[in-house]
Amino acid sequence: MANLVRQLGQRSLNIVIEAGAMIIFLLEGLGLALVPPFRPRRLLQEIYQIGVKSTLIVMLTGAFTGMVMALQGYYTLKQYGSEGALGSAVALSLIREMGPVLTGIMVSARAGSAVTAEIGIMRITEQLDALDTMAVNPIQYVVMPKLLAGVIAVPLLTAIFDVVGILGGYLVGVILLGVSSGSYFSGMVRSVVPLDVYGGIVKSLVFGLTIILVACYKGYNTQHGAAGVSKATNQTVVLSAVLILVWDYVLTSFFM
């Protein structure tokens, strides 16, 4: 029993230590954004890698999410004779919850894992050490542009997800199931208030920063060769997804 408590205590302590190390890593990374040299080209490269390359998968996910929500929503609302509220149901769900959360999870799976693998390989092949010995700060050169790119790209991807999701819902609700186009969009305009949009933006900013922070931190601290890279990549995807859901609850309760 004492052993179990000791193990539990040690694990809790390790989590707190790692969380502290991650926060210091984040502050160092963001702080270096204010220190020259500035490398705008590196930032653009990372926005391309993290953002542009995730666009297709985010659009695909957004389209099918909107379509399935319209399908489910239509038959539920029809029981109460409220099919006209389909547009607002789809839009509110997407903008408040599904858009930021699913975009975050897709970016984590596609770009977060790639970021960890890239930095992890740089660690085990001494490329990060090489930067350091050339008097180039590896956190400033490698990590900082990725953090900024995450903060910039994920809200934009979320907006794309929302728009494509709404169009997906339109395709199923209006074109396939016969809901009136006017009521689909007018319901949306009436029910979505600016706070819903701000909430979605804040969530996507936080999720973007969280995903890329976890990805960079895990990659930067990779050890033990190829197996270490594989482990770090796996941890990135799992931890990012869990943190997205935890943050989602915290932020939703804040905005409600």
Next chain:
Amino acid sequence: MIKIVNLTKSFGGHKVLDGINLTMPTGQITVVIGKSGVGKSVLLKHIIGLLKPDSGQIIIDGQDMSLLKGRQLREFKRRFGVLFQGGALFDSLNVFENIAFPLREKTRLTETEIAKRVRERLVQMSLSSEVETKFPDELSGGMKKRVALARAMIQEPEIMFYDEPVTGLDPPMTNTVFHLITKTHQESGYTALMVSHDLPEVFSVAHHVAMLHKGRIIAAGTPEEIQNHPDPMVQGFIRGEVDFLEG
């Protein structure tokens, strides 16, 4: 001059460096030899500032490295050139960009001047201009080492560090890399520290040799002095005797 005084380092309770004392004279090549896993690379990583010692000092031209931190330490490293064991070339950059990287990051040279310097280094390393656009994963082991050496040399460093520069290379390429190290040293006159277990080839490039064993320097001197050293451990290592390796 690089002077190491009473350097100690432990990992997880295991003492890897146990009071290292070593002096590397200016303008000469010092080679630290010793069997694999004895702590040679750990020693080198301390000197280039990638690891912090538990105790002891590393003094380079009168400056104690352990007193330097952050940006100050990084700027001090501008005097260094490092050839890593695996080359440590950046995967995302081609050969030209890899060699040009330190110049683009740390100087205000024009692209024309950078291109001129990169091509001079390629010629010095006997690399054709066709490799300029190749990426590291398209190069052979020997080519990677030569590109990495060109990158390490591009800023004409005062101090060069070589971490196992010929590990994994075939004998002709081993000779080529040692020849290039000797040639660049003759041309530039830098101070160098090399860690290696490639005997007897290292004796041809070294001015001084020190042997690391169980965390301590057990012998130091000229290549001739080391080759004739009375310590049986030194002789055992030079001859590759099994008893010594197991001990």
